[in-house]
Amino acid sequence: MSRPKFSRQLTPIDAIAACIAFAALGGLIWTPKLSNSIAKATGALRPVHVSVDVRNVPVADPTKLIDEAMQHGRASIVIRNQPAGSVELDTIEDMRRFLVAVQPDGSVVKAVDPNPISQSVLDARFILKGDAAVSKTGVVIAGTNLKIGTPVEIEGSTYRVNGIVSGVRIK
Secondary structure, rough: OOOOOHHHHHOOOHHHHOOOHHHHHHHOOOOHHHHHHHHHHHEEEEEEEEEEEEEEEEEOOOHHHHHHHHHHHHHEEOOOOOEEEEEEEEEEEOOOEEEEEEOOOOOEEEEHHHHHHHOOEEEEEEEEEEEEEOOOOEEEEEEEEEEEOEEEEEEOOOOOEEEEEEEEEEE
């Protein structure tokens, strides 16, 4: 009795190599970049603006940090200690505190609080622009729900600051 010719050529190593090839193909299909491209093409991702408030961050020169961040134009975002990719910096608003004094004649005088300036403290609102999935429970970026009050970390080439989401606007 002779064995079929093809069975003599297959070995357990061939089966292992086929399994590895199928696993690699599955990994290629399920990559986040490909999934995001498919989601973008089908319209599942929509543009959103997210406001992140950063308060009381000690910085040597807050104005220079804001200028450098805007010049770079992009920042990495970490939501609840989970990396969520890169987003575009739309604007950074300086949120300095003001002192208010009522004068004897009833008028109100407002002036910038000199303490944060002398202590070099950053108070700013980062407006981030990116694409997100919109579900019944809210905006989802990188598989994480993003709502007002969510802790967020924003990282650029020369800074890493922690903030809180203060606004989410769907375009």
